[in-house]
Amino acid sequence: MARWCPDLSVAQYRFWTRMQIPVLTLSFFGGLLISPEAFFWLGAIRLVLSLHGQCFVNSICHMKPGVAPGEDSSQNILWLGLLQFFQGENWHGNHHAKPLSARLGWRFWQVDSGWYLIWVLERFRLATNVKRPDYGGPALPVEAAPVPVSAAA
Numbered sequence: 001m002a003r004w005c006p007d008l009s010v011a012q013y014r015f016w017t018r019m020q021i022p023v024l025t026l027s028f029f030g031g032l033l034i035s036p037e038a039f040f041w042l043g044a045i046r047l048v049l050s051l052h053g054q055c056f057v058n059s060i061c062h063m064k065p066g067v068a069p070g071e072d073s074s075q076n077i078l079w080l081g082l083l084q085f086f087q088g089e090n091w092h093g094n095h096h097a098k099p100l101s102a103r104l105g106w107r108f109w110q111v112d113s114g115w116y117l118i119w120v121l122e123r124f125r126l127a128t129n130v131k132r133p134d135y136g137g138p139a140l141p142v143e144a145a146p147v148p149v150s151a152a153a
Contacts, residue, residue, distance in 0.1 A: 012126050053083045061092035072096055081111060088112035094133070101133040 002009055008017075031042035057080050067073040080090035088104035091112065095104050105112030121127035 007128055054089060057084055057089045058092070061090065076110070086111040086113050088114040098133040100131045102130050103132055106133060 007013065028043050029039065031038035031040070034042075060080060061075055061077055062073045064073040064075045074092045074096035076091045076093040078090065081087075084090065088111075091104040091106070091110050094101075094106055094110070102118050103112060103115045104110075105115060118127055118130060122130050
């Protein structure tokens with residue numbers, strides 16, 4: 001593990017290694033404490049809905065009309081954020097432009113709660129070496145480029 005993921009050898013992550021089984025057990029079987037119906041709604045059905053939602057977002061974001069086969073067909077779609085509670089998956093064009101970046105929402109109106117969580121984890125030193133987008137690179141789509149501060153004034 002030290003070769004491929006040296007960050008996971010740190011004490012903060014070893015705590016989560018010990019907590020995986022209890023957290024997963026509570027996640028899968030916690031609904032049984034409420035009722036048999038809650039077991040399915042808080043367990044299997046929740047997982048099915050979240051995974052299908054993620055796949056749906058990925059599919060829709062690649063349905064850009066007029067794109068030749070083999071070209072990048074990814075796009076940013078605002079309304080798809082509602083399906084994933086604005087985790088950032090709907091800013092798929094940004095992801096394809098800068099795939100190494102942890103931040104998918106680049107403008108103030110591109111809500112990316114996944115990035116906000118990563119930012120908080122970084123502040124508590126639970127996430128390190130977080131990659132941010134380089135806004136000046138050549139792969140940046142025109143519709144996703146940030147507005148320069150001098151032009152906004």
